[in-house]
Amino acid sequence: xxxxxxxxxxxxxxxxxxxxxxxxxxxxxxxxxxxxxxxxxxxxxxxxxxxxxxxxxxxxxxxxxxxxxxxxxxxxxxxxxxxxxxxxxxxxxxxxxxxxxxxxxxxxxxxxxxxxxxxxxxxxxxxxxxxxxxxxxxxxxxxxxxxxxxxxxxxxxxxxxxxxxxx
Amino acid sequence: xxxxxxxxxxxxxxxxxxxxxxxxxxxxxxxxxxxxxxxxxxxxxxxxxxxxxxxxxxxxxxxxxxxxxxxxxxxxxxxxxxxxxxxxxxxxxxxxxxxxx
Numbered sequence: 001x002x003x004x005x006x007x008x009x010x011x012x013x014x015x016x017x018x019x020x021x022x023x024x025x026x027x028x029x030x031x032x033x034x035x036x037x038x039x040x041x042x043x044x045x046x047x048x049x050x051x052x053x054x055x056x057x058x059x060x061x062x063x064x065x066x067x068x069x070x071x072x073x074x075x076x077x078x079x080x081x082x083x084x085x086x087x088x089x090x091x092x093x094x095x096x097x098x099x100x101x102x103x104x105x106x107x108x109x110x111x112x113x114x115x116x117x118x119x120x121x122x123x124x125x126x127x128x129x130x131x132x133x134x135x136x137x138x139x140x141x142x143x144x145x146x147x148x149x150x151x152x153x154x155x156x157x158x159x160x161x162x163x164x165x166x167x
Numbered sequence: 168x169x170x171x172x173x174x175x176x177x178x179x180x181x182x183x184x185x186x187x188x189x190x191x192x193x194x195x196x197x198x199x200x201x202x203x204x205x206x207x208x209x210x211x212x213x214x215x216x217x218x219x220x221x222x223x224x225x226x227x228x229x230x231x232x233x234x235x236x237x238x239x240x241x242x243x244x245x246x247x248x249x250x251x252x253x254x255x256x257x258x259x260x261x262x263x264x265x266x267x268x
Contacts, residue, residue, distance in 0.1 A: 005249075025267055032229050034250025108268050109230070117230070120240035 007036040007162035009155075014167060015047030017057040017099055017111070022167050024114040031121040038162065039118075040155050041146075042128035045167070046135070049125060049142045054112045058096040062086045072098065112143070119145035126150045126158075170195050181262050185220060188260030196258045202247065205258075209246055211236055216259040226261035228252075230268045 008030050010023040027037045047053040061067065061081045069076040085091060100110070108114065119125065127142060129151045139149065150158070174187040182188060193213060197205050205213070215236045219227040229252055233240050247254045256264055 028229075029252075029267060031244070032250060032252030034248075034253075106268075107230070107266075117240050121244045 004161065005034070005036050007038070007159070009038040009040065009159040009162040009164045011040045011042060011155075011164065011166045012045030012048055013043050015044035015053070015057060017059040017096055019045075019167060020048045020057055020111050021103070021108070021114075023165070024111070024118065025108070026165070027118050027123055028114070028121070031118065031123060036162075037118065037123040038159060039123060039125050040128060040150075041125065042131050046127060046131055046137070046142075048111060048115065049127060049146050050137075051141065051143055054115070054143060055110065057111055058092050059099045060086070060092045061095045064095070067095065071102075115143070116145065124158075126155065128152070128155075171199075177262075179263070181257055182260040183262070185217070185260045188217070192260065193258050196260075200247075200254050200258065201249070202254075202258075206246070208238060208242065209258075212238060212243070212246065212255060213259045216255060216261060220259070220261045225266075226256040226259065226264040228264045228266040228268055229255075231266075 008027070010027060012020070012023050014020075023039055027039060030037050041049050047057060062083065065080060067081060069079055069081055081091075081095070103110075109117070115125075123145075125146045127137070127139075127146055127149045129149050132138075132141075132149050139146070170189070170192045174192065175183045177183050194205055197203075197209070202209070212232055215232060216227055219231065219235065227235065229240070229243065232238070232255065233243055238246075243251055247258075252264055256262065
């Protein structure tokens, strides 16, 4: 093993419920294996660190071609959720509820608890300056554990030699 | 002579027979992993892992450890720095934890 500790950096750009989990799962695994973890939240991904949004991430049924009705126990084979049904009020709430149930079934914690675990284990979280300016956020918008608001250039400096994963 | 030479290990250095484990062996493995002394809290985690493995057949994940022992994530990472997942399992004489959380 080299003297330099292995370092993985995630760029979280999506705020959908299902897109919050990849960095949480892999980041937690990395920390458990003694790997340094940095997470840069940008654009919609900032919902994952936003106090008001973090517990309310959703999954829309629109455009989720892999989400089949058979996942809900219906004998419908490869049939997806018909797009027309997505206009029904409550459909996004329903698919979000369903995904949360699936996540719970594998004993994965909710997003807020999971992220806190990563922070407690030493992950470094940063918010993207351009997105912060665009959305009019401040550090108060974010949960504790977010260290700073940084530019893309700062991110490049702090991830010198790291493996970078864009989500 | 090292106690580790007397037990069966796999390629990654995990013990393959948990019955060969002893407290003295745990202390030796811990020193090898950079933990000079095993405190009461270290033992609490090790005992939980061994009991869990005995009932489930596999080493517990980190979240199962924090939930099961009441030891926080922060404390767990302070007790077993730089990669508690493998370190705890190794010191407890178990295989690699199965599961992602």
